[in-house]
Amino acid sequence: MSRRFSTTIRIKGAAGIVTAALECETVWPSPRARTCTIDLTCERGEFRGEGPDYFEAFCRIREQLEQWGLRPLCYGASRDRFPSGMARDMGEGLKVYKMRIGEQATDLASIFEEGKDIEPVTVAEQRAFFESCIDALRGRRPVG
Numbered sequence: 001m002s003r004r005f006s007t008t009i010r011i012k013g014a015a016g017i018v019t020a021a022l023e024c025e026t027v028w029p030s031p032r033a034r035t036c037t038i039d040l041t042c043e044r045g046e047f048r049g050e051g052p053d054y055f056e057a058f059c060r061i062r063e064q065l066e067q068w069g070l071r072p073l074c075y076g077a078s079r080d081r082f083p084s085g086m087a088r089d090m091g092e093g094l095k096v097y098k099m100r101i102g103e104q105a106t107d108l109a110s111i112f113e114e115g116k117d118i119e120p121v122t123v124a125e126q127r128a129f130f131e132s133c134i135d136a137l138r139g140r141r142p143v144g
Contacts, residue, residue, distance in 0.1 A: 053093025
């Protein structure tokens, strides 16, 4: 069984902002296994990311784009956005929550959606902010 959909996002680089086309596919080779694939095409070339959910597949794409100094301008690449475990398991990682240090996550948005509050960062920077938010909720001192 599989499911496909297409969308576009904007990507920022030193030369300006370009539009990229995304082809997304979910394949369930068995009832308990799932693979999500994203193929991104832009003027820099073609990039592919794969993972157990779309957020992880998008992270693989972003790591490739980072080598070119490119940052997607969508919530899936914003510093203060990250999916919950349930959003990853039940929603294929297509939604992310707004994170604030010391507060519960709020405001669910699509990983490919744009907004005025997006702060595009690297995958490592996004994960570090998420971990700081989780540490703060557990009573540990946040980093950064």
